Amino acid sequence: MHERQKLESSPPTYTYLKDEVFQICRYCHTGRRPYLFNYQDIQAVVVPGKPEESKLFEMVSSGRMPKGGRLSNKKIWAIYYWIKNGAKND
Numbered sequence: 001m002h003e004r005q006k007l008e009s010s011p012p013t014y015t016y017l018k019d020e021v022f023q024i025c026r027y028c029h030t031g032r033r034p035y036l037f038n039y040q041d042i043q044a045v046v047v048p049g050k051p052e053e054s055k056l057f058e059m060v061s062s063g064r065m066p067k068g069g070r071l072s073n074k075k076i077w078a079i080y081y082w083i084k085n086g087a088k089n090d
C-alpha cells in the first residue's frame with residue numbers, strides 16, 4: 001500500500017505532527033507565529049476538513065516552508081490528512 005493511502009485510511013494525530021513533522025520548524029516557529037507547537041495558535045493557519053484552503057498545507061506543499069528546505073512527501077501528506085480529518089487536538 002502506498003504511503004498516501006495509509007495516511008488516508010489512518011490519519012495522523014497532532015501529537016505525531018509535533019513529534020515527527022514539525023521538529024524542523026521549531027527553530028523558527030517557537031519565536032514567530034504560527035507557534036506550531038501550540039494547538040490553539042495553529043488554528044490560525046488551518047481550516048479543519050479543508051487542507052486546500054489551509055495556509056499550513058499551502059506553505060509546505062508549495063515548498064515555501066520549511067524555509068531553506070523541503071519536507072518529504074510522506075510528511076506533506078501527513079499534514080494534508082491531519083487537516084482533512086478535522087485538524088483535531090489528538
Ligand code: HEC
Pocket residue numbers: 021022024025026027028029033034036045055056059060064065066067068071
Ligand atoms: C528558517 C526559519 C523557518 C523555518 C525552519 C520554518 N519557517 Fe515557516 N516561516 C518563516 C518565516 C520567516 C515566515 C514568514 C513568511 C516568509 O518570510 O516566507 C514563515 C511563515 C510560515 C507560515 C505562514 C504564516 C502566515 O500566517 O502567513 C506557515 C504556515 C509556516 N511558516 C509554516 C512552517 C512549517 C510547517 C515549517 C516546518 C515544516 C516552517 N514553517 C519552517 C520561517 C521559518
